[in-house]
Amino acid sequence: MxxxxxxxxxxxxxxxxxxxxxxxxxxxxxxxxGLGILAYFLLHIFVTGTRIQGPEKWxxxxxxxxxxxxxxxxxxxxxxxxYHAINGIRLILVELALTIGKPGLPTYPYSxxxxxxxxxxxxxxxxxxxxxxxxxxDFFWLxx
Amino acid sequence: MRESKLWSWHILSGVVIxxxxxxxxxxxxxxxxxxILGIGSGDPIRSDAVFYRSRxxxxxxxxxxxxxxxxxxxxxxxxxMLCELSLSRALEKVIGTxxxxxxxxxxxxxxxxxxxxxxxxEVLP
Numbered sequence: 078m079x080x081x082x083x084x085x086x087x088x089x090x091x092x093x094x095x096x097x098x099x100x101x102x103x104x105x106x107x108x109x110x111g112l113g114i115l116a117y118f119l120l121h122i123f124v125t126g127t128r129i130q131g132p133e134k135w136x137x138x139x140x141x142x143x144x145x146x147x148x149x150x151x152x153x154x155x156x157x158x159x160y161h162a163i164n165g166i167r168l169i170l171v172e173l174a175l176t177i178g179k180p181g182l183p184t185y186p187y188s189x190x191x192x193x194x195x196x197x198x199x200x201x202x203x204x205x206x207x208x209x210x211x212x213x214x215d216f217f218w219l220x221x
Numbered sequence: 222m223r224e225s226k227l228w229s230w231h232i233l234s235g236v237v238i239x240x241x242x243x244x245x246x247x248x249x250x251x252x253x254x255x256x257i258l259g260i261g262s263g264d265p266i267r268s269d270a271v272f273y274r275s276r277x278x279x280x281x282x283x284x285x286x287x288x289x290x291x292x293x294x295x296x297x298x299x300x301x302m303l304c305e306l307s308l309s310r311a312l313e314k315v316i317g318t319x320x321x322x323x324x325x326x327x328x329x330x331x332x333x334x335x336x337x338x339x340x341x342x343e344v345l346p
Contacts, residue, residue, distance in 0.1 A: 084305055084306055087306060088306075090305075108298075108302060111295070112299070112302075114295070115296075115299060118295060119295075119327070122288070122330065125331075126330065126331070126334045128271065128334060129338060131341075132268035132269070132272060133268075135268045135272075136268050151250070155250050158242065158246060162239045162242070162243065166239060169235065169236065172232065211251065212250060212251060214253075215251045215252070215254050219253030219254065219256075219257070220252070220253045
């Protein structure tokens with residue numbers, strides 16, 4: 078039988094960073110973005126399913142979703158995807174231990190794996206920010 | 222062992238989604254930027270563009286792969302988050318079974334739509 082620790086904090090345990098630093102907030106946001114994308118995706122399966130009823134039905138469905146309210150919602154999904162995907166790639170690199178450096182004797186000033194991974198976190202957030210800005214320009218300024 | 226296998230599939234499906242959904246997002250939501258770069262093809266949600274893509278074998282296959290990867294990745298992620306709330310073993314099992322059932326039903330429905338619309342090319346002009 079597997080020993081498991083109880084999650085005493087419940088939902089707060091997901092969201093609060095406590096003493097863990099920015100990585101913990103990035104993790105909480107990753108989960109929130111993932112849940113948002115999942116909710117959208119489950120609806121998206123049914124919306125794109127209207128294709129089966131022919132082009133007229135598709136056009137009328139797209140007309141319904143073409144209002145500013147849904148456009149902003151769609152943009153939020155785009156932001157969530159950009160963030161979740163780029164942070165997800167960072168997490169895979171961390172999971173594969175590609176970012177923690179080689180083991181060695183502890184010498185002052187002490188370093189730790191989270192600190193060694195931080196440049197990758199900063200790069201990932203910058204890339205996500207750039208993709209979000211380009212996406213925003215496409216959604217609100219470039220699309221006629 | 223089973224959980225670590227599922228976790229490996231979760232990572233693998235994430236890579237598949239990052240590639241396929243990245244392409245999908247670029248085609249569907251960055252059309253104006255693609256137009257500027259000279260690789261755009263007009264409004265991607267117009268019915269003729271949507272049905273043209275849907276009738277290509279490449280798109281039909283990638284839609285089904287993306288559907289499978291996204292359903293697994295999303296529902297496994299949801300299940301993992303819920304199981305972290307220190308639920309009883311019985312409730313964890315119920316959540317796992319529900320996620321599997323929902324995933325299978327949606328996969329069958331989505332694949333049916335993708336294959337039917339692909340075959341509609343023979344009927345529609």
